[in-house]
Amino acid sequence: MDKKALMDKAEQLVEKIDDLPTIPVVATQVLQLLDQEDVRIEEVADLMLTDQVMTARVLKMLNSPVYKPSNQITSLRRALVYLGAHHIREVALTTSLISAFADDSRVFGIKSFWEHSFGVGMVSKIIASKIGYQDLERAYISGIIHDLGVVFLSNFMPGEFQAVLESMKTRPVKLVDAEIERLGTSHSEIGYCMARKWNFPEAYCEVIANHHHPDEATTDPVLCSVVNLSDLFCTVRGLNYSNSEWVSFNLAEEPAWQILKKESLGLADLDEARFCYELDDAIPDVKELVNSIFNSKE
Incomplete structure (x- = not known):
């Protein structure tokens, strides 16, 4: 065929x-926000904090063997600073997919x-x-x-x-x-x-x-x-x-x-x-x- x-x-x-299943609204908004050149980490954190499931999964992923932080990270803002703007998009997408198929x-x-x-x-x-x-x-x-x-x-x-x-x-x-x-x-x-x-x-x-x-x-x-x-x-x-x-x-x-x-x-x-x-x-x-x-x- x-x-x-x-x-x-x-x-x-x-x-x-x-x-x-669709990508959660907050995740879509996060991805759009990250497309803006002058976006601040604080803005992204404030938006992500409105979705408690996403916040919890981001922190779990960041404290997992994939990222291996030297100390446990419990603050979302600190987590996003640790990741850097380049990687936030990937984490937001991943956690959204997990939510869609949880x-x-x-x-x-x-x-x-x-x-x-x-x-x-x-x-x-x-x-x-x-x-x-x-x-x-x-x-x-x-x-x-x-x-x-x-x-x-x-x-x-x-x-x-x-x-x-x-x-x-x-x-x-x-x-x-x-x-x-x-x-x-x-x-x-x-x-x-x-x-x-x-x-x-x-x-x-x-x-x-x-x-x-x-x-x-x-x-x-x-x-x-x-x-x-x-x-x-x-x-x-x-x-x-x-x-x-x-x-x-x-x-x-x-x-x-x-x-x-x-x-x-x-x-x-x-x-x-x-x-x-x-x-x-x-x-x-x-x-x-x-x-x-x-x-x-x-």
């Missing part, structure tokens, strides 16, 4: 849903979904750093949002999505391929349609659409490749919400690895086994981060 047919089907499915989906537990998503985000940031990719926060956020279409399928098409997962238990097939067989589209195209409705930047939309096929990316194939490898790594390391996906992962043979090697000559001499061992170190931090965010009802 060609890409246009997959995308047309995804658009039809997304347009049918009237109660599609409840368990119908097919799998939302906590396991966020373990995978944050895992891909953190590993993406590590890989991006190793290859010299300039925008580490973009890599991190791209990893977190890459599978938004999966939550759509689990929440709004639970019967069909459960059937997809069941069909994977007796044969070696990837989730994206099983979805296309049964639904005529996949979570990649559905997530892309959601991201466009939410006015996500083009680079993020492309990652969502092409994180399984980075060789089809045109805007930022390096970013798509980083997320692709992170996704594969986290899946084979047990950070995988569906528990039924078959994944074969040989780093040297992955198209994404070939793309990265072209962009970063230093990777040619990298010990691939050691590289994977270093990524393994991120897994405990992922679990601690997700627990810190979801173990409280604030």
Whole structure:
């Protein structure tokens, strides 16, 4: 099935849903405020403080293993100063997505979904750093949002999505391929349609659409490749919400690895086994981060 047919089907499915989760109003206002050149941190803090859930999640994230502050930060204003204006946008977007999809989906537990998503985000940031990719926060956020279409399928098409997962238990097939067989589209195209409705930047939309096929990316194939490898790594390391996906992962043979090697000559001499061992170190931090965010009802 060609890409246009997959995308047309995804658009039809997304347009049918009237109660599609939206980005909270305060988050949208924060993002708009941050676009102003003369914005003051105090203004951003005052706006974010009107949303207690966002405030609580920002503080939890900042005190997590991702940011590793030397001392616990309990003040939102201090948290925003610590982050700096460049990173506030990413944190606001992340906490908003968590709020939009905070409840368990119908097919799998939302906590396991966020373990995978944050895992891909953190590993993406590590890989991006190793290859010299300039925008580490973009890599991190791209990893977190890459599978938004999966939550759509689990929440709004639970019967069909459960059937997809069941069909994977007796044969070696990837989730994206099983979805296309049964639904005529996949979570990649559905997530892309959601991201466009939410006015996500083009680079993020492309990652969502092409994180399984980075060789089809045109805007930022390096970013798509980083997320692709992170996704594969986290899946084979047990950070995988569906528990039924078959994944074969040989780093040297992955198209994404070939793309990265072209962009970063230093990777040619990298010990691939050691590289994977270093990524393994991120897994405990992922679990601690997700627990810190979801173990409280604030």
